[in-house]
Amino acid sequence: MLFRLAFAFVAMAALLVAPIDAVAQDMLRDVDLNSPDMTTSEMTRADVDTLLEAARQQPANRRTADLEGKRLSRLDLSGLDFSGGNLRLVKLNRASLKDARLDGAILNQAWLIDADLTGASLVRASLLGTQMQRARLGGADLSGARITADLSGASLIGAKLAGADLSADMRNQSMGMMRGVLNSADLRNADLSGANLSRADLEFAKLQNANLANCNLSRANLVGADLSDANLAGADFTEADLASALLPSAAALAESRNLDKARNLNLARRPN
Template identity: 55%
Template sequence: MQIPRSFPAVVLFALLIGSSLAAAQSMMDQVDLSTPTFTSAEMTRDDVAALLTRVASGVPIDLAGKRLNGLDLSGLNFYRANLRGAYLNNADLRGANLEGAILDQAWALRANFSQARLIGASLVSAQMRDANFVGANLSGARVTADMTGARLNGANLTGADLSADMKNQSMGLMRAVLSSADLTGADLSDARLSRVKMEFAKLRGANLSGADLMMAELAGADLTGANVAGAIFDRADVASTKLIDLIGVDQAVDLEKARNLDRALLR
């Protein structure tokens, strides 16, 4: 499907929402990311900060669809803000408070969320390739974003739900994509990772205790030194996966039922 440069963003989002995440990624390859929609901002930091002063009155801010590309938004309070479909490519959100915020269908390519607070946030069908979530708190968040190549070193994803939405398959298999992402030392304890795409992801020293990895795609991933006590591996694909020096491996659930276990790297 060829998408012209002048293709309306609102129509594109309708297509993204009505297609699988995989299809959305394929379409993204056809989108001209050099256009003002994906590179410019229609507001300044001061404009955004002025609007956010209303947070004190308990009124969630509506920034849906706004172009905020490249802005320095670090440290601002976006508590429960509506950023659905917003454009945040290359934006700096270091240390920002995005607790309970809605980032569904947002574009945040190469955005910096390091040390940001995203507790209970919604990141459904968001495009976040190569974004920086180092040290961010995404505990309890709902994530079906494309985070290919993202950095999540030391991030807190305890109890987060990144699993496929099996009740909404008419829209395709919506699930988090963490292919080639760096989750070194991340806390994924009790996270829902069923069917998540994590091929070639770095999970060295990660805490996966109690995580549900049923049917997760872990081919080529590096789990060296990860804590897998109570983690569920039922039908997870572990072809060429590094399962070396695992902590709590004797307490892992259904590891013997993982696919391609005979092709995993064990020691």
């Protein structure tokens, strides 16, 4: 009996000290990404366009298009205007949203795995718990957006994220740490000036020539990230993890803030 009680206590203690982000944003658990629910559409492009047009004809206070929970995977929706729309829980896996307008749209918990948003506008959009692994967002505008999405492996070459908020939501931890996840994402030449990346996960991210001026990188995970030739003027590195990160020139680093307070700075790689 004493042994069983001791074992139970140890097991409970292990659960209490387990990192909360180990289960964070794990919406993929037990989800069959090859199921019809995740790969097919219940509407055509014409159907979607008709719905959007009907919303535009409504009075200003009722002009929001409601597509919540719709299955729209693999559709070509390029160029359509979803601005201000409700796309919560919508499934857009492998859909084309090239040059689409999603300014102010609600995309919380939506599915956009392998979606093409090249050149799309998502200014001040809400992307909370959104699944966007391997999405293509080259040249997209996410300025001022609130993003706790999983963008692992996504392409954001030349994207605009000025003033975007990818920081961890410390008020809502019931599902683990919700934050912007950009593991192995391609952010070359992206504009992240003034963005809030506090506690964001940028492990192995490509940030060459990125504009990180006045960016909040406090407690961000930058392990293995490539920051070569990045603009770091005013960027805050307080407690950021720089293990194996490739740093830019000494001159660029000199313009950053609190680099001496970063973690594992001694393990970072310096330019030749």
